[in-house]
Amino acid sequence: MPYTQHTSGRPTWLEIDLDAVAHNFQRARAAVAPATGIYPVVKGDGYGLGVLPIARRLLAAGANGLCVATVEEASELRKEGITHPLILLSGLSAGVEESVAALGLQPFVFDPAQLAPLSQAARSRPLTLFLKVYTGMGRLGLLPEQLPEALRLLRTLPGIRLAGLVSHLACADQPEHPDNQRQIDTLRSLLTQYGLSQGQTSLANSGAILARPDSHFSWVRPGILLYGASPFFPANQAQQIGLQPVVSWYTRIVQLRSLPAGTAIGYGQTFVTQHPSLIAILPVGYADGYNRLLGNRAQVLLHGCRVPVIGRVSMDSIAIDVTGLPAVETGTLVTLLGRDGNEAITLEEMAAWRQTIPYEVITNLGKRVAKYPISAQSL
Numbered sequence: 001m002p003y004t005q006h007t008s009g010r011p012t013w014l015e016i017d018l019d020a021v022a023h024n025f026q027r028a029r030a031a032v033a034p035a036t037g038i039y040p041v042v043k044g045d046g047y048g049l050g051v052l053p054i055a056r057r058l059l060a061a062g063a064n065g066l067c068v069a070t071v072e073e074a075s076e077l078r079k080e081g082i083t084h085p086l087i088l089l090s091g092l093s094a095g096v097e098e099s100v101a102a103l104g105l106q107p108f109v110f111d112p113a114q115l116a117p118l119s120q121a122a123r124s125r126p127l128t129l130f131l132k133v134y135t136g137m138g139r140l141g142l143l144p145e146q147l148p149e150a151l152r153l154l155r156t157l158p159g160i161r162l163a164g165l166v167s168h169l170a171c172a173d174q175p176e177h178p179d180n181q182r183q184i185d186t187l188r189s190l191l192t193q194y195g196l197s198q199g200q201t202s203l204a205n206s207g208a209i210l211a212r213p214d215s216h217f218s219w220v221r222p223g224i225l226l227y228g229a230s231p232f233f234p235a236n237q238a239q240q241i242g243l244q245p246v247v248s249w250y251t252r253i254v255q256l257r258s259l260p261a262g263t264a265i266g267y268g269q270t271f272v273t274q275h276p277s278l279i280a281i282l283p284v285g286y287a288d289g290y291n292r293l294l295g296n297r298a299q300v301l302l303h304g305c306r307v308p309v310i311g312r313v314s315m316d317s318i319a320i321d322v323t324g325l326p327a328v329e330t331g332t333l334v335t336l337l338g339r340d341g342n343e344a345i346t347l348e349e350m351a352a353w354r355q356t357i358p359y360e361v362i363t364n365l366g367k368r369v370a371k372y373p374i375s376a377q378s379l
Ligand SMILES: Cc1ncc(COP(=O)(O)O)c(C=O)c1O
Pocket: 041, 089, 168, 204, 205, 206, 207, 221, 222, 223, 224, 225, 231
């Protein structure tokens, strides 16, 4: 049952359980050595769940700093008074260097050509940065053969200081994948070759934090585990690895109709009632992030029972078949994601229906869906 009743306005809302975020942070804390730094990844508006309350709770729980993707995301955190270290994972585009320096960000540098403009921007305020090296992800990163040039520039250009080497695993969701070992070994040998072993090295995301202690180095970057989804999807569910669900998604019935057999429901008339049916309309659609792939496939929870979504998902509404359920009326609460009684729809289940990963389910939640952070502590 939701904490927030949401009795006025469009009744489609999310509850973000900050106590569960803190619990999941402690799960990461327990998986790494006490001296290992933890810099949670709160990019994409806290993976779509609303960055500020989550960021504050993570810092209160002991996070050393935070990772963001863009200068704008960092700026929002600074404006709200967050003074902790902020690491810029990917957003170092030409022209943002002055803002990076002014906001005191620590960027991941992935091209030696980025160093001179950073040094220029660091005239008045020295800047600490990481060199992101390519070890197998095939995405952003310096090729190992570019490292000598980057290190030479770092020695000669004023104002910029190297904190350490960083890289990213391509297959952390499959801990036994042989490429994990290869990437760890590549990073280790680069550290040794260039005498950088004492630096602030980082490689591990959620999957590697939980399953590859050999990848932890100096500091780690948990993302999806904090938001209550398994980094090993589809192999297991968050609950099986000690994570608590963070997000619940609720709505209320806005129309209820008894319809005869043979009534077509929704665009394309893809569902036709086979018998006299009680059909409820819910105010949620693909503009809210309730993806079209959920039509004729997903279920929702009502009075603790699973109920099918019928017909196509529209931009603003869906239909569910509540035939035979007692005590259903306009205004009845429906759970799209989360627990109702003994039943729960998990992020992993919704991701499977949507043929995607939990990351996309939460980062695609629509802007117009109200978000309510909840906590047993005062907010
Ligand atoms: C560079 C980097 N590190 C860490 C993470 C966190 O990954 P995860 O959510 O799998 O923990 C991300 C997320 O995509 C990332 O881009």
